[in-house]
Amino acid sequence: MQIHADPITINCRKVLAGLELIGAPYELVHVDYFKGEQKGEPYMAINPNASVPAMVDGDLVLWESNAILQYAADLMGNAACYPTDLRQRADINRWLLWESSSWFPSCYVYLVENCVKPLLGGQPDASVLETNAAQFHKLADILEKRLDGRRWIVGDGPTIADIALAAPMHLHGWQRLPLNEHPHLRRWLTESVEQLPSWQKTWVGEGFTTQKQ
Known part of the structure; x- marks a missing residue:
């Protein structure tokens, strides 16, 4: 699982902290927010919204930080972090x-x-x-x-x-x-x-x- 993110931003911090809580392994691909790297290629081919973060897991590309956390919790089967009840x-x-x-x-x-x-x-x-x-x-x-x-x-x-x-x-x-x-x-x-x-x-x-x- 690759996470394209800048750890300083709210939603990137959210995803990284969430993945740590879930216990989901990931590779961080740094996208410099203040340099505007999220607005250029090749990042916009991953997330056309020009916002961070985004996740790439095989052929699945996912943006929206909360959706990434939901996916990761289900992927890892972590029902404590995201109950199935x-x-x-x-x-x-x-x-x-x-x-x-x-x-x-x-x-x-x-x-x-x-x-x-x-x-x-x-x-x-x-x-x-x-x-x-x-x-x-x-x-x-x-x-x-x-x-x-x-x-x-x-x-x-x-x-x-x-x-x-x-x-x-x-x-x-x-x-x-x-x-x-x-x-x-x-x-x-x-x-x-x-x-x-x-x-x-x-x-x-x-x-x-x-x-x-």
Whole structure:
């Protein structure tokens, strides 16, 4: 299984951490996001969306990070990370769809404004952050209620739902995500997800570095 990715991005970090959790072996093919390699050939022959990551497994080419995690978990027969029980699987699928359609876009605003823009010499746009704040807190409160009394999103152990939902928050300090208003969400992220070996192995830090000092 080849994973074409740049480990610094949200969705690439998600896939790499997820594959580590699943126990799925993979070969990383680096695609430099900031150099725009995802927008050129030969990568666009793999993923015409010009976005990372993408997976190549034999003659199967797959993009969409959550689909890659679903495939890998089934390929490895890892029912702990992606249960085969119909109700639990439907629950996980719900969170995966919600993450990509709602949670990711809201968290991404903080990443762009507080991380990417300053790194490129710009300044955060306070009006953009203010406009997004109500939506972020609305969504964060959904997770807050879900995690009240729970260590994990679904079931008694970590699943690909936990990895997917944590990924848009993976630089939460640098992003300046307002998590103090959501203590259950913050506790889940810092005390559960961030303690996973798979998460620590795929560490990304401020400045989009993958090397701990």
